[in-house]
Amino acid sequence: MTLTELRYIVTLAQEQHFGRAAERCHVSQPTLSVGVKKLEDELGILIFERTKSAVRLTPVGEGIVTQAQKVLEQAQSIRELAQAGKNQLATPLKLGAIYTIGPYLFPHLIPQLHRVAPDMPLYIEENFTHVLRDKLRTGELDAIIIALPFQEADVLTLPLYDEPFCVLMPSGHPWTRLEAVPSEMLNDKSLLLLGEGHCFRDQVLEACPAGRKGDQAQHTTVESSSLETIRHMVASGLGVSVLPLSAVDSHHYSPGVIEIRPMAAPVPFRTVAIAWRASFPRPKAIEILADSLRLCSIGKPPAAAVKKS
Numbered sequence: 167m168t169l170t171e172l173r174y175i176v177t178l179a180q181e182q183h184f185g186r187a188a189e190r191c192h193v194s195q196p197t198l199s200v201g202v203k204k205l206e207d208e209l210g211i212l213i214f215e216r217t218k219s220a221v222r223l224t225p226v227g228e229g230i231v232t233q234a235q236k237v238l239e240q241a242q243s244i245r246e247l248a249q250a251g252k253n254q255l256a257t258p259l260k261l262g263a264i265y266t267i268g269p270y271l272f273p274h275l276i277p278q279l280h281r282v283a284p285d286m287p288l289y290i291e292e293n294f295t296h297v298l299r300d301k302l303r304t305g306e307l308d309a310i311i312i313a314l315p316f317q318e319a320d321v322l323t324l325p326l327y328d329e330p331f332c333v334l335m336p337s338g339h340p341w342t343r344l345e346a347v348p349s350e351m352l353n354d355k356s357l358l359l360l361g362e363g364h365c366f367r368d369q370v371l372e373a374c375p376a377g378r379k380g381d382q383a384q385h386t387t388v389e390s391s392s393l394e395t396i397r398h399m400v401a402s403g404l405g406v407s408v409l410p411l412s413a414v415d416s417h418h419y420s421p422g423v424i425e426i427r428p429m430a431a432p433v434p435f436r437t438v439a440i441a442w443r444a445s446f447p448r449p450k451a452i453e454i455l456a457d458s459l460r461l462c463s464i465g466k467p468p469a470a471a472v473k474k475s
Contacts, residue, residue: 174191174198175214254448254451256286264365266313267312275462298312302441314439316441327437327460330433331369334409334424349373440455
């Protein structure tokens with residue numbers, strides 16, 4: 167039984183004439199007759215009652231033709247779905263980002279992506295790296311934006327840009343007299359950090375002497391759940407902190423409340439990257455997403471290329 171044979175019997179039932187049915191199916195009359203007869207032989211019943219003057223459906227043939235019409239309609243639906251699937255930018259993309267990237271990147275990314283892929287809305291989730299990793303692996307997310315290093319079997323990573331770190335301090339702090347703050351100076355002041363589980367916390371500790379083994383007992387470290395909460399504590403005068411450059415201007419404080427200074431060379435930075443499953447069937451969507459991320463990125467492009475983790 168084939169779709170072609172089903173189309174023959176449906177057309178013949180509508181035309182009730184072998185010649186006209188064959189013409190509509192763009193085949194010869196003998197070809198259509200053989201196809202109908204083959205299907206009847208396979209099913210072991212007569213679908214049509216044939217006379218010299220007419221072709222009529224048998225009672226059982228009426229039910230078969232009705233079902234054949236449904237099958238042909240479903241087959242067309244499959245073709246339409248497949249055609250839509252060829253446009254990789256026509257369905258939502260499930261995108262995740264770590265907490266210290268998403269809030270500062272998405273306001274720039276979404277308008278840019280909407281200009282180049284208006285039919286590809288985003289489902290967005292912000293979370294810890296290890297949670298995003300699990301959801302990427304299970305297919306709950308299509309791609310994730312993370313900070314390197316990131317390794318996962320059968321996952322591709324594409325470095326997007328290097329983002330420098332800056333020092334956040336209350337207005338009037340003695341360090342505001344400096345043009346750049348050496349990382350060594352963060353050794354002897356209260357350092358406000360994100361709590362455990364945030365990769366940015368680990369990157370700050372790695373970059374600053376305050377976080378090196380054996381030094382932590384020399385100062386008081388205050389931990390928080392978000393960069394915005396840290397910003398508020400800095401504004402209140404509790405201490406200083408380190409922020410990624412993208413988070414520097416994302417606040418509502420009036421001038422004269424908080425100050426930002428770059429860190430002295432060598433400036434610590436993080437490499438922001440996109441990761442996706444190697445088997446993900448929409449590479450064009452990833453390409454458009456990566457291009458849009460670069461256009462709204464902070465910092466400079468890294469030297470690294472695509473790699474398989």
